[in-house]
Amino acid sequence: MWSTIVSIDKRYQREFAYITGEISKSKYSSYAVEESRYRYYIHIVAEDEYGARISGDVVKLITDVILVYFKAEHIKRRLLENRGGGEISDAMAILISALIYFDVGIESGMLEGMIEPSEEYSIDGLFTFRTAELTSNWNELCALSGSLLSMNPSEHDILNLTSFLIDASNAKKNKISVGGCGDDPLIFNVSTNEKIFIHDIFSNGRQNLLNAIISCYPEEIYAEDKLPCGIVGSLQKITKVSTANA
Secondary structure: OEEEEEEEEOOOHHHHHHHHHHHOOOOOEEEEEEEOOOEEEEEEEEOHHHHHHHHHHHHHHHHHHHHHHHHHHHHHHHHHHHHOOOOOOHHHHHHHHHHHHOOHHHHHHHHHHHOOOOOEEEHHHHHHHHOHHHHHHHHHHHHHHHHHOOOOOOHHHHHHHHHHHHHHOOOOOEEEEEEOOOOOOEEEEOOOOEEOOOOOOOOOHHHHHHHHHHOOOEEEEEEOOOOOOOHHHHHOOOOEEEEOOO
16 A cells, blocks of 8 residues: 655645645545644555555645745745735736746756655645755746836836746746636636636635636636626736627
């Protein structure tokens, strides 16, 4: 029987919810959660014949947690420090999203290569002790973004920088369909024929929806239903957007 343990500090509630949600989808493994005063321990088991497959899935899951959730918090903190604090506007959420996914393909390969097969994985420990090179790159991106924006940048300035970052990335651009924008929005990458997961990294659903759209490096967006107020105007400044009722 193949087994491993994934642990994370209890401060990371959203990350824990994401991890268990993804693990629960597996047809080839089972899991159980144990907790101490400060940590969650997720015990994962599978038949030996599926061990290599599940091990790869676990490493990919850990990589996603670090390169989406941890990276988002790191970038939000650095950008807000540069601006002297304040709330995150929709335009700033779009910029943060572009920074999160800038070079994510290269970073995924780097990080997966750093995570060796193990009987136990401490996600926050891996982030603290294995990602110095990555976080240095994130700091440089944040510093560059801060220098390109004034102390009081307009929405136009922020979205122009976002558009530049999307165009400057080497990732393939995609056509995106957005529907069901109420309580259960659906984002579909038409170019790759896959549903896009909406990560819970911002304080409201509207900005999480924007993040999921930006994660696809959108070349064109089609909205099947009416999008939340203000989103179309922001997105139209960085890519082509058409709506069903246009």
